[in-house]
Amino acid sequence: MSAAERRVNLGCGDDVRDGWVNVDYRPGETGVGGDDVEPDVNQDLTETPWPFEDDAFDHALMDNVLEHLPNATDAVREVARIVEPGGTVEIRCPYPNNPSAHRTDHVRHIHPVEFLEGNYLYDGLFEVADWELSRVRLGRVFPSDESALWVCDTFGLFGIDEWSVTLRILDADD
Numbered sequence: 001m002s003a004a005e006r007r008v009n010l011g012c013g014d015d016v017r018d019g020w021v022n023v024d025y026r027p028g029e030t031g032v033g034g035d036d037v038e039p040d041v042n043q044d045l046t047e048t049p050w051p052f053e054d055d056a057f058d059h060a061l062m063d064n065v066l067e068h069l070p071n072a073t074d075a076v077r078e079v080a081r082i083v084e085p086g087g088t089v090e091i092r093c094p095y096p097n098n099p100s101a102h103r104t105d106h107v108r109h110i111h112p113v114e115f116l117e118g119n120y121l122y123d124g125l126f127e128v129a130d131w132e133l134s135r136v137r138l139g140r141v142f143p144s145d146e147s148a149l150w151v152c153d154t155f156g157l158f159g160i161d162e163w164s165v166t167l168r169i170l171d172a173d174d
């Protein structure tokens, strides 16, 4: 694997990226962007272990994928295995309160608190390097992402389309 291929795009759909290892399980089908899904690796992400060595990558992307996986916590633990300590994982999901989160192929809703406030299943796996909300409607009303999240959660508003979190993988030996 070359240095350029130390990034992995898990559940790539038709967002196939040069210099990345693109992974999906439905080659030949049409992706959300209207193009064919042409992954480098055909892998069902519900089946672990994934066919990569420990620490094989320094960055992983899961863009609108985790909510499709019935064993999402296993997938997070697996991505922490294949990304080296100090490497990063970007996870992007629909905000649970948004109508787009309620597609029938989404098996569960994932809220950013699962990462921001911790989950004992992930103890010692990663720290949160960054997080953000995207496409916050009425965005100028809110002074921060924290306040937008609080207002939308408290009052059940549809004000957020997606959230993302960047995790930095920790060394299990530390």
Ligand SMILES: C[S@@+](CC[C@H](N)C(=O)[O-])C[C@H]1O[C@@H](n2cnc3c(N)ncnc32)[C@H](O)[C@@H]1O
Residues within 6 Å of the ligand: 010, 011, 012, 013, 014, 015, 023, 024, 025, 026, 031, 032, 033, 037, 043, 044, 045, 046, 062, 063, 064, 065, 068, 069
């Ligand atoms: C909403 S699309 C997102 C595609 C792409 N990441 C993007 O943002 O444009 C979800 C993708 O996850 C893939 N996916 C869902 N379940 C999967 C599984 N069990 N194994 C591998 N890929 C899966 C689908 O095939 C689909 O391409």
